[in-house]
Amino acid sequence: MNKAKRPAVIAGNWKMNMTPSQTTALINEMKPLVAGADCEVVLCVPYVDIPAAIEAAKGSNIKIGAENIHYKASGAYTGEISADMLKELGVEYVIIGHSERRQYFGETDQTVNLRSLAALNAGFKAIICVGETLEQRELGYTEALIKYQTKIALTNVTEEQLKNVIIAYEPVWAIGTGVTASDDQADEGNGFVRKAIAEMFGADVAETVTIQYGGSMNAKNCEGLLSKEHVDGGLIGGASLKAEDFSVIVKAASK
Numbered sequence: 001m002n003k004a005k006r007p008a009v010i011a012g013n014w015k016m017n018m019t020p021s022q023t024t025a026l027i028n029e030m031k032p033l034v035a036g037a038d039c040e041v042v043l044c045v046p047y048v049d050i051p052a053a054i055e056a057a058k059g060s061n062i063k064i065g066a067e068n069i070h071y072k073a074s075g076a077y078t079g080e081i082s083a084d085m086l087k088e089l090g091v092e093y094v095i096i097g098h099s100e101r102r103q104y105f106g107e108t109d110q111t112v113n114l115r116s117l118a119a120l121n122a123g124f125k126a127i128i129c130v131g132e133t134l135e136q137r138e139l140g141y142t143e144a145l146i147k148y149q150t151k152i153a154l155t156n157v158t159e160e161q162l163k164n165v166i167i168a169y170e171p172v173w174a175i176g177t178g179v180t181a182s183d184d185q186a187d188e189g190n191g192f193v194r195k196a197i198a199e200m201f202g203a204d205v206a207e208t209v210t211i212q213y214g215g216s217m218n219a220k221n222c223e224g225l226l227s228k229e230h231v232d233g234g235l236i237g238g239a240s241l242k243a244e245d246f247s248v249i250v251k252a253a254s255k
């Protein structure tokens with residue numbers, strides 16, 4: 001077990017939920033519940049909620065992240081948000097390549113790579129998402145797909161920048177469905193990510209990278225998932241909208 005070599009990170013992904021005032025209330029509720037956690041605690045929130053989230057999280061151990069970032073510095077990209085904009089707000093983390101972005105908003109492995117480079121060049125911690133659909137799994141492409149997505153996302157990322165990379169393995173069939181990957185399936189998927197990183201950067205470096213599991217992780221199943229060798233944390237959707245449930249996951253990762 002090499003878990004000691006890498007920090008455990010529990011990150012909430014609020015997706016398109018919560019208004020700014022709801023953000024303030026939920027973070028105020030969470031703060032005492034996650035205080036003193038022995039893992040990184042991150043909440044990735046909608047862009048418009050970021051100022052409220054940063055304000056509410058001040059003085060606590062909760063770090064704030066965005067749910068995406070554009071790869072251009074500025075320009076005619078209606079609806080997009082740049083690294084400088086997020087920097088000025090005090091954002092520390094950015095989710096990139098979530099399967100919902102790939103599925104509904106035309107993100108490709110190439111744009112995921114560009115966004116990852118933009119985030120890392122700006123000094124953010126990047127949570128890069130990979131994962132197979134049910135169809136890809138049933139066809140037997142899970143390992144190839146996960147490795148391919150991981151390698152393209154990390155193309156031109158330096159070893160130094162890799163220190164700011166977290167990969168989240170999120171099987172698409174387990175997201176928001178209530179169907180969680182088994183502990184072993186999660187460990188296997190995360191292991192494929194680590195293998196891909198090892199092939200690019202070497203096994204020793206790969207051992208230092210935090211790899212999260214995401215997909216219906218909740219207060220009940222988190223303990224088993226987080227006990228697995230390659231599962232160094234979680235990217236949590238639905239359960240990150242409930243203070244009590246989220247704090248149970250944070251506590252499980254702190255053990």
Ligand code: 13P
Pocket residue numbers: 013098170174175176177178214215216217235236237238239
């Ligand atoms: P759920 O936890 O709601 O399944 O969402 C997982 C996810 O997509 C986190 O990014």
